[in-house]
Amino acid sequence: xxxxxxxxxxxxxxxxxxxxxxxxxxxxxxxxxxxxxxxxxxxxxxxxxxxxxxxxxxxxxxxxxxxxxxxxxxxxxxxxxxxxxxxxxxxxxxxxxxxxxxxxxxxxxxxxxxxxxxxxxxxxxxxxxxxxxxxxxxxxxxxxxxxxxxxxxxxxxxxxxxxxxxxxxxxxxxxxxxxxxxxxxxxxxxxxxxxxxxxxxxxxxxxxxxxxxxxxxxxxxxxxxxxxxxxxxxxxxxxxxxxxxxxxxxxxxxxxxxxxxxxxxxxxxxxxxxxxxxxxxxxxxxxxxxxxxxxxxxxxxxxxxxxxxxxxxxxxxxxxxxxxxxxxxxxxxxxxxxxxxxxxxxxxxxxxxxxxxxxxxxxx
Amino acid sequence: xxxxxxxxxxxxxxxxxxxxxxxxxxxxxxxxxxxxxxxxxxxxxxxxxxxxxxxxxxxxxxxxxxxxxxxxxxxxxxxxxxxxxxxxxxxxxxxxxxxxxxxxxxxxxxxxxxxxxxxxxxxxxxxxxxxxxxxxxxxxxxxxxxxxxxxxxxxxxxxxxxxxxxxxxxxxxxxxxxxxxxxxxxxxxxxxxxxxxxxxxxxxxxxxxxxxxxxxxxxxxxxxxxxxxxxxxxxxxxxxxxxxxxxxxxxxxxxxxxxxxxxxxxxxxxxxxxx
Numbered sequence: 001x002x003x004x005x006x007x008x009x010x011x012x013x014x015x016x017x018x019x020x021x022x023x024x025x026x027x028x029x030x031x032x033x034x035x036x037x038x039x040x041x042x043x044x045x046x047x048x049x050x051x052x053x054x055x056x057x058x059x060x061x062x063x064x065x066x067x068x069x070x071x072x073x074x075x076x077x078x079x080x081x082x083x084x085x086x087x088x089x090x091x092x093x094x095x096x097x098x099x100x101x102x103x104x105x106x107x108x109x110x111x112x113x114x115x116x117x118x119x120x121x122x123x124x125x126x127x128x129x130x131x132x133x134x135x136x137x138x139x140x141x142x143x144x145x146x147x148x149x150x151x152x153x154x155x156x157x158x159x160x161x162x163x164x165x166x167x168x169x170x171x172x173x174x175x176x177x178x179x180x181x182x183x184x185x186x187x188x189x190x191x192x193x194x195x196x197x198x199x200x201x202x203x204x205x206x207x208x209x210x211x212x213x214x215x216x217x218x219x220x221x222x223x224x225x226x227x228x229x230x231x232x233x234x235x236x237x238x239x240x241x242x243x244x245x246x247x248x249x250x251x252x253x254x255x256x257x258x259x260x261x262x263x264x265x266x267x268x269x270x271x272x273x274x275x276x277x278x279x280x281x282x283x284x285x286x287x288x289x290x291x292x293x294x295x296x297x298x299x300x301x302x303x304x305x306x307x308x309x310x311x312x313x314x315x316x317x318x319x320x321x322x323x324x325x326x327x328x329x330x331x332x333x334x335x336x337x338x339x340x341x342x343x344x345x346x347x348x349x350x351x352x353x354x355x356x357x358x359x360x361x362x363x364x
Numbered sequence: 365x366x367x368x369x370x371x372x373x374x375x376x377x378x379x380x381x382x383x384x385x386x387x388x389x390x391x392x393x394x395x396x397x398x399x400x401x402x403x404x405x406x407x408x409x410x411x412x413x414x415x416x417x418x419x420x421x422x423x424x425x426x427x428x429x430x431x432x433x434x435x436x437x438x439x440x441x442x443x444x445x446x447x448x449x450x451x452x453x454x455x456x457x458x459x460x461x462x463x464x465x466x467x468x469x470x471x472x473x474x475x476x477x478x479x480x481x482x483x484x485x486x487x488x489x490x491x492x493x494x495x496x497x498x499x500x501x502x503x504x505x506x507x508x509x510x511x512x513x514x515x516x517x518x519x520x521x522x523x524x525x526x527x528x529x530x531x532x533x534x535x536x537x538x539x540x541x542x543x544x545x546x547x548x549x550x551x552x553x554x555x556x557x558x559x560x561x562x563x564x565x566x567x568x569x570x571x572x573x574x575x576x577x578x579x580x581x582x583x584x585x586x587x588x589x590x591x592x593x594x595x596x597x598x599x600x601x602x603x604x605x606x607x608x609x610x611x612x613x614x615x616x617x618x619x620x621x622x623x624x625x626x627x628x629x630x631x632x633x634x635x636x637x638x639x
Contacts, residue, residue, distance in 0.1 A: 032467075032508075115461065248477050254457035257426055259530065260450025260478035305463035306470065 036309050039302050043316040047097075050323045054093040058330050060085040095220035096326045096340065097319040099281045100291060102232050104318020106277035107292025108299070108310050109239050112246035113270045117355060118181045120293035121157075121278035125187035127287035129160025130279050132191040132198075135209055139198045144208070146224045150231065150283040157279030160187060161271060216339040217285050217326055228280040235276030239311055242270040246307040288341045290348020291318055297355060321347075375402050376452055376533045376566065378423065382432030385415075385422050392418045393590045395432070400534075405560050405567045407577035410587035411611050416570045417458070417538055419587065423568065424455040424536045436534075450478035454532035456523055458539050462511040468522050469507040472497055475529030497528035500562075501555060517548030524555060535559070537569040541576070549573070553580045578602055579623045586610045602626040 056067055062082045070086035073079075103121065110119040110126075121127045133156025137143035143152060167183040168176070199209045245266035248256040253263050278292070299313035322340060325347065329338035383396040392415045400406055408416045421427045423434055425441045434441045441449055454475075462471060475497065476490045498504040501521045506514065511522060520540065527535060540556070541549040557580055559565045571577040577584060578598035586593040586601055588610045594601045607615040613630055620627040 244477065244480070247474055250461065250463040251474060252457065252459065252461040254421075254426055255455070255460045257446075258424060258450065258455030258457065258527075259475070260447035262446050300465070304470070305466045 032304070036303055040309075040312060040316065043313065043320065047316055047320050047323070050320055050327065051093055051097070054096065054323055054327050055086060055089050057327055058085055058089055060335075062086055091222050091225060092217050092220040092326070093323065095217040095225055095285065096323040098225070098229070098232055099217060099285045099288065100319040100322025101315040102235065102277040102281040102318070103288060103291040103322070104295035104299075104314035104316075105236060105239050105311055106274040106281070107318075108296035108307070108314040109242065109246065109270050109274040109277075110292065111296055112250060112307055112310075113267050113274070114180055115250065116180050117297070118293070120290070121274070121282075122287065122289035123181055123188075123293060123352075124164050124184035125160050125191065126157045126164075126184075126275065126278045127282050127289065128188045128191040128195075129163075130154070130157040130282040131287045132156055132195055133159070134283065135195045135198055138205055138209060139202050146227050146284075150228055150280060153283030154231065154276060154279035157275045157282065158272075160191070161275050163187060165271075216341060217322070218337060218339065224284050228284045231276050231280035235273045235280065236315070238269060238273035239277065240308075242266065242273060243307040243311050246270060247305075250305065250307075286341060288322070288344055290344050290352065291321055293355075294344075294348050294351045295321055297351075377402055377435075377437055378453070378534060378566070378568070379435050380419075380423065380432065381435065383419070383422060383429050383434065384431035385418055385427055385429050391590060393422070393429075396587075396591055398585060398592060398595070400566060400568055401583070402533075402566050403560070403564045404582040405557065405569075405580060406583045406585060407569055407571045407581040408585045408587060409571060409574055409577050409610070410593075414587040414610070415590045416587055420536055420538050420568070420570050424453060425449065426455075426457075447478045450530065450532070452532055453534040453536065454527040454530040456527045456535070456537045456540060458542065460523055462519070464512065466511050467508050468503055468511055468514075468525075469494065469498070471511050471522060472503075472525045472529050475526040478530060493529045493531055497525040500528055500559065501525040517544055517551060520544060520548070520552055521555065524552070528559070533564075534566045534568070537567070539570050539572060541571065541573070549576065556580070574602065574607070574628045575620070578625050578627070579620065598625050602628060 055071070056062070056064075060081065062070075062085055066082040067086050070083040073083070106126075107120045110121065110124065111117060113119070114124075130153040133152040134143075134149050137148060137152040143149065164180065164183045164187055167186070168179040171179075195209075199206050202209075245256075245261055248259050248261040249263065249266060249270075251259070256266075257263050281288070295318045296310065296314050299310055299317050303309040303313040322344065325343040326340045329340055329343050332338060378400040380396055380398040383393050383398075384391065385393040396415075396419065398419070408419060410416050418427065422429055423441075425434065428442055436444065436449070436452065441453070472494050473486075473490070476486075476493060479490065479493075480486075495504070498507060501524055503518070503521050503525050506518060506522065511519060514522065524537075524540070527537075535556075537556070541552055544552065553576060556567055556569070560567050571581075581598060583596060584598050584601040585595045586606055593610050594606055602617060604615055604617055607613055607617075607628055607630075615631055616629045617626050618629060619625075
């Protein structure tokens with residue numbers, strides 16, 4: 001069939017009138033579905049490439065044959081420095097993947113639960129609350145064991161989440177985006193100065209605290225990953241199971257209830273998932289900022305507002321961003337390294353300003 | 365065009381018995397009884413703060429009553445499983461939020477929520493319901509447009525399409541015509557009247573405009589001080605005394621030259637012809 005140039009030019013987003021296909025709304029939905037799946041596939045390919053780069057690149061230059069040889073002899077006793085370097089990069093790569101995915105999803109869920117474009121485990125103070133709990137555990141109770149840190153971090157994350165929400169909900173207008181961000185900022189300030197106050201007089205543990213606090217995946221070890229894995233897995237499953245509820249909540253509480261959603265329960269479960277993810281990620285890698293903010297926003301541009309897609313995208317993109325930041329940190333500071341938390345802040349801060357300036361801070 | 369869907373008239377009965385609702389110390393509804401006849405259009409009218417929205421919110425169980433109950437086919441809505449209720453009773457609240465960048469088709473699709481289970485794929489029945497909702501509201505052309513870009517009237521039609529996709533026999537709407545200009549108000553009310561005629565959907569809505577409420581409703585419910593002042597056909601409810609008691613406004617009631625029903629002509633302090 002022929003089509004006049006004007007009709008395509010003026011109505012680019014509409015289907016052509018009179019095409020052979022029946023005028024069913026399923027049509028644009030299906031094509032959008034395929035497009036979203038294609039982007040997700042592309043993201044996974046990039047992620048695989050980043051994994052390869054993460055194993056291959058480091059402060060010690062290891063040539064290709066040696067890398068292949070090292071990977072081929074995994075599980076056998078390590079021979080030589082090259083092989084040792086490569087073997088050490090594998091848990092580091094895995095940690096960056098899981099922590100990045102966890103933070104990306106935690107941010108997306110938080111933005112959905114609060115309908116707040118600024119929600120992020122960092123901005124809402126969750127990461128700092130988790131840090132404070134870990135630092136207090138170290139300084140006062142001598143809790144240096146990895147599994148202690150995880151429980152303290154999750155406890156701190158949960159307490160902060162409840163506290164921020166309670167403070168922001170006080171007053172008539174409820175937990176508005178602005179009040180949530182303010183409450184988070186206030187608690188972050190309190191937690192930060194408290195951490196300093198706790199850590200400062202303790203010369204014996206301050207190095208311990210500082211290295212953990214900057215945030216990083218460099219010190220990754222399999223046993224730490226194994227310890228947080230169950231928390232991350234439960235958090236991730238809970239988040240994915242909440243995706244459809246988040247879609248309903250996005251329409252406003254009244255409409256969500258009208259659609260048969262139990263609003264408080266759905267919101268509580270989703271919030272729990274983000275607390276588990278953010279708390280466990282912080283426990284194992286320290287407070288890493290901005291991943292939970294940047295990733296969901298970038299993903300929303302491609303995935304659209306459907307949380308089933310958005311959460312999957314955020315997992316992939318979060319893993320990718322953290323991995324890329326980690327690899328970049330090894331390249332630009334050779335033969336030393338820059339911690340991944342510093343790089344994500346460098347990338348994230350301008351983006352944060354961009355969001356605040358470009359978009360009205362309004363409900364999602 | 366509407367043959368593939370079950371179009372039997374609504375038989376679901378919604379009633380309120382002795383409803384008492386309050387916010388803290390303030391009693392908004394006190395001992396309110398109301399029966400909604402299946403297959404009719406009912407408009408709730410009343411002055412500001414007379415409890416209209418509170419009544420609608422309690423009927424749709426957004427609010428829990430302090431006393432009395434809301435019964436759907438004899439069962440208390442407040443003890444029904446939420447999704448089961450949402451398959452029978454749909455609600456369009458006053459200010460729903462449209463997520464940034466969502467397309468019309470996606471938004472309407474979210475109305476299928478109570479019919480879906482976790483991880484179950486989108487079904488042909490979902491497709492059919494969405495297609496039908498878009499058709500009925502004349503929004504099929506807009507299916508892949510972002511909701512943010514639509515005009516107020518178009519957007520309200522899309523929201524109605526969303527609750528239609530929910531395929532409920534009962535539809536509760538809280539001021540569906542607010543913020544719309546007069547032609548779009550008529551458009552929305554015509555659409556609701558179509559739904560009532562073609563599908564037998566029972567419609568309960570809060571309306572501000574008495575004359576539109578009179579014209580488009582089988583029954584009016586006039587609220588005053590948290591109680592039903594009068595309920596019944598517009599011709600019986602809308603009297604000069606009723607307008608005086610419910611709104612504190614002097615008025616004349618004349619015959620609507622278009623519908624033949626009652627037409628309220630308010631009498632203020634100015635611009636009243638002598639005699």
